[in-house]
Amino acid sequence: MVTDILVVGAGPAGLAAAVEAAQTGARVLVVDENTKAGGQLYKQIHKFFGSKGHYAGSRGFQIADMLLAQAKELGVEIWLDSRALGLLDSGDIAVLHDRRTVAVRAGKVVLATGAKENGLVFPGWTLPGVVTAGCAQTFSNVHRQLVGRDIVVVGSGNVGLIVAYQLMQAGARVRALAEIQPRITGYLVHAGKVKRAEVPIFLSHTIVRAEGDGRVERVALARVDENYRPVDGTEQWFTADTVLLAAGLTPRAEIASMFNCQMTFEGKLGGLMPLHNRFMQASAPNVYVCGDIAGVEEASTALDEGRLAGLHAAMAAGFAPPQAQARLEELSQSLADLRQGEHGLPRLQCKARIIEKGGQVCGNW
């Protein structure tokens, strides 16, 4: 199998990269290990933030439909249930597809593998009923099955707030939402929806124990001190059958290591991730990264990073779309606009550090 551009991952970043590259005339193959394209978008039933260019106001699954329709129209080939295994000595990429390992020869590779959810360890954390937010969201919004009726949410980031809201839409009751920080860490407007649904929010609190006969039946929250340690005697018990963990995400960057990409650490973007320059080129030859693998952010930033990676990869592969330079600048500006305000600026600083380091080692081949 020969292609100009291979994209690994069919979430918002990967699909945006594929569409942008295919628009230049490049042949694009997208592989994804799931049986459906769209990444996390099909689980997102809420209206998205951002601007028109990021489909703001549309719901996540509607955005996935739009991206897939564009990809189809442009002749992008998508292999589902297909896993990129790694780099062969020949420089080809091994892809497990239709129960065979296929060697894919690609001019450029765009890695858009996304992120994975963090767990949280506490007494009782192995009991059935302790689930991550994304797990509960997949059950509810894809398989139409509520994971529980009475839920305690841990974490007030946007994921925790949004999934709490969606599980209530599906009929569950959220008994409490705990946040270890002394403030809501997600958008206040998302917290507003949860407050108006009469969910008590406990700031400077964390989960200290879950108990039950064979599954979660009750959950204890406790106040934490300034060092985030639970304070004895402040435990409050809640009747609940589910603990929803929304404790952040970590880039799924193993494949970048396998491609010999130089890595860097940014705690605010989720941990270890591949270095990249301002066009999303990684340090390994012909490799690009975009979306959450390059630092956990939002779907809107994933779209713009994907477009940037896809366009630059196509240009580097010899395609010369009209106004390419202007488009690169436009996408860079759009990313800068998204990384503003109290939530965006810390991410802008992380990205500036990555790009500064990456500028010296990425794309110099």
Add this chain to the structure above:
Amino acid sequence: MATGDKKGYVVLECPQEIPCNPCVDACRFGAIYMDGLNGIPTVNDEKCTGCKLCVAACPGQAIFYLEEDETDHTSSATFPYEYLPAPAVGDVVTALDSEGKEVGQCTVAAVSAPKAYNSTPLVTVVMEGDAGLRVRAIRRERKGL
């Protein structure tokens, strides 16, 4: 905007600088202004026609339409309501404020969900006096669960 003895206006409860502007695009009358994608939106009451498209469009559900009726001394609030079942006109339900605290009993005056709202129904509730101006939600029904 003002018609007869009714005085209606939009309130934007969007206090954080976040990258989001569908309210600006939703308004056909140019009544909502933002300084850049991350600006805090403000509404120009002179230009606002009370169409409520922004109320349904806001992904943060942070826009509300309030109305005071000086003739019959009532007030009303219109807000997005994405729970099932939707209330019916005439239902008497518990009104809640922005923190989820009870404001009192209110009567559902309208429920609308045209296609342009993209599956976000708007519910209007009425209360005696000016209590309706504090309403931002209603207690949700959980029948059969």
